[in-house]
Structures are given as structure tokens and as C-alpha cells.
Amino acid sequence: MLRTISLLMILSTDTTHIILLSLLVAMLIIQAWYWLGYYRRAAFARSAGAGAQTVLPPLSVIICARNEAENLARFLPDVLKQDYPSFEVVVVNDCSEDNTFDVLGLLMKQFPHLKVSMIQKDPGFTHTKKLAMLIGIKAAKNDLLVFTDADCKPASPNWLREVAAASAREKTDIILGYGAYMPETGLLNSYIRYETMFTAMQYFGMTMAGKPYMGVGRNLAYRRSFFFAKGGFGPHNHIMSGDDDLFVNRTSTPDNCSLMLSHDSFTLSVASKTIGEWIKQKRRHLTASKYYRTADKFRLILEPFSRVAWYGLAVNMLILTASWPVVLFLLLSRFIMRAVILRKAAATFNEGQLWYISLFFDILAPFLTAFLYLSSRRKNKDIWK
Numbered sequence: 001m002l003r004t005i006s007l008l009m010i011l012s013t014d015t016t017h018i019i020l021l022s023l024l025v026a027m028l029i030i031q032a033w034y035w036l037g038y039y040r041r042a043a044f045a046r047s048a049g050a051g052a053q054t055v056l057p058p059l060s061v062i063i064c065a066r067n068e069a070e071n072l073a074r075f076l077p078d079v080l081k082q083d084y085p086s087f088e089v090v091v092v093n094d095c096s097e098d099n100t101f102d103v104l105g106l107l108m109k110q111f112p113h114l115k116v117s118m119i120q121k122d123p124g125f126t127h128t129k130k131l132a133m134l135i136g137i138k139a140a141k142n143d144l145l146v147f148t149d150a151d152c153k154p155a156s157p158n159w160l161r162e163v164a165a166a167s168a169r170e171k172t173d174i175i176l177g178y179g180a181y182m183p184e185t186g187l188l189n190s191y192i193r194y195e196t197m198f199t200a201m202q203y204f205g206m207t208m209a210g211k212p213y214m215g216v217g218r219n220l221a222y223r224r225s226f227f228f229a230k231g232g233f234g235p236h237n238h239i240m241s242g243d244d245d246l247f248v249n250r251t252s253t254p255d256n257c258s259l260m261l262s263h264d265s266f267t268l269s270v271a272s273k274t275i276g277e278w279i280k281q282k283r284r285h286l287t288a289s290k291y292y293r294t295a296d297k298f299r300l301i302l303e304p305f306s307r308v309a310w311y312g313l314a315v316n317m318l319i320l321t322a323s324w325p326v327v328l329f330l331l332l333s334r335f336i337m338r339a340v341i342l343r344k345a346a347a348t349f350n351e352g353q354l355w356y357i358s359l360f361f362d363i364l365a366p367f368l369t370a371f372l373y374l375s376s377r378r379k380n381k382d383i384w385k
Contacts, residue, residue: 020316059084162260
């Protein structure tokens, strides 16, 4: 009897061990699918660059600003001084209460291609950023529209040339760019930059795989005619966020998006200085993701889920089973795969040695994003800026 019980316990232990090991391998396969199938594409992508272009279509750059006097004075001249033969900059002054009006007035005297539209504050009426964007789009005189934010500057005087080059590619309706954050000291800045780079690896890589799902408003372009043909912001007009990613998610197809990969095509923004400021911004952005297409939501949820399960299973097997050599080998395999791809991605997105600290962020990010997403589902009465 005792022998039978002992045999059953051994068999049960062996079965549990096999199940855990099978699950661990399954999670590794899912991780490899994402890292090799999507993220590698973005990391190892080659940029053709603007080159010597013969056709440079007229462009309209649109910037929505609310209480951004300091940032406009600091960054708008870099946009206005772009090395491009025919473009205008449309700034929508959206209910600003600082001296944005005065700053724009001074800049208009220096730069005749700067146009300003205004939205007056009405205590009985609140609106999202989409209204300001719609006013800017209607005020623009050119078909090719380029979007960025008031706290952004182009990384190069050739930014608009890169946009024009991307727009010339066949079937292009939407142009997706990289919106980097300026490097500063501190763990928060490193995490923001890591998350921004990782997000770019996702949407660049999935776009290259024929599955575009988002873009960032700090560096985005599409045609005015395309915007109105697709019904503008349509069913998402009432949502606080999503002026960039929801429009791309709703209107993108496997072949109508082009990517800008040259360092000259990037924009640079000021990152949040405090955790509270960043959390507020992140929550606002996450409210849009629940409106993504079902397949996109599945792809975006599966990777972090498999990552959390991977680490949980690996830790349990290291502690509770005798298979630690196998587990360590699998951990090392994933680490090498990530390190190679992240190091290349850091070079592609001009993020220096950011990949060194990525192991810690790799563990932290799924939990932090899940917390922020769940908390963002509560009713939020915040205005867009």
C-alpha cells in the first residue's frame, strides 16, 4: 500500500514537472514569436532616407497648443526653420490662459508661413483635443498634413523632407514616425524613454508585418483628403484621447502606412518630470486602447501576459524543481535574444545605451501598465491638457 502511494506521488510530481516545463516552453515560444516576428523587424530596419528628391509637395504642419507659451517659444522656431521649399505651420491656440497669444504674435512677425487659429474659452462647453485638431485641419491649405506637439522639436532641419519621402511611396495614406524623449538623468526619464522605444518597436514592427495599429501624435502625417474621406475622427470624437492612435487604428490597412526610420525623421519631446505627471499622461493615453480593433487588442495583451507567466513559471521551477539547469538555459536564451534585438533597436532609434537597464524594466513594465490601464477605466473628467 505504501509502495503504491509513493509511486503515485512520484508520478504526480513528474506530471506536474512536465506540465510546468511545457508551459514554460510555450511561454518562451510566444515571446520568441513577438521578439523575432515583430520587434526584430523594427530593430534591424534600414532607412532609405530622404535622399535627393525631385518632388517636394507642399505641407501643412499642425500643432495644437493650450498654455504652451514657454514650449512654443523654445521649440516652434525649429519647426518654422525647416529646410523645405513650401510649407506652412498652423498653430491652434486652444483656450490658452498664459501668454501663448503674445508668443505666437511675435513669431508671426518673423515667420510669414506661421498661421494661428484660436478657440475662445467657454465655461459652458468643454471639448477634446480633436476639436482643436479639426480646426487646424480645416485651416490648413495643403493636402499633406504633418502633426506634432507644442513641446516637440524636429531632430533635424530635414524632418519635413523625410515626411515628403515617405509620402511618395506607393499607396501611402498614413506616415508613422518616432517621437523620442530628450534624455535626462533619473530613473523616471530612463523608463519613459525605454517604454517609448519599446512601443515604437511594437507599432513599427507590426506595421512592417502588415498589421499597423497605431501612431503617435508627436510625429504623424496623413492626407487631408484621406482624413475627410474616412469620416474624420468619426465614432471616437467624444473620447478624450486617441486623436492619433485611434484614427490610425480605424483607418490603417496592411499596405497604406509608411514608416520614417531615419534619425533625421525623429522628433524630440520633453519627458514628464514627476511620476504623478507621467501617470496622468499615461492613463489618458491608455483610455484609447480599449477601442482598438479586437485582433490588435489580443496581440497587445498576449505578449505582456506571456512575459509575466514566463517569469512566474521560471521562478517557481527554479525553487521547487530539480530542473534548474534547463530553466537557466531557457532564461539565458531569452536574455540573449532580447539583448541582441534591444541593442540594435537602441541604435536604430538613437537611444544610446538604454538597453542596459532594460532587464529590470522588462519585468516591471507589464505590472505597471496593467495597473495604469485598470485605473484609467474609471471615469476621468480631466481636460486634454
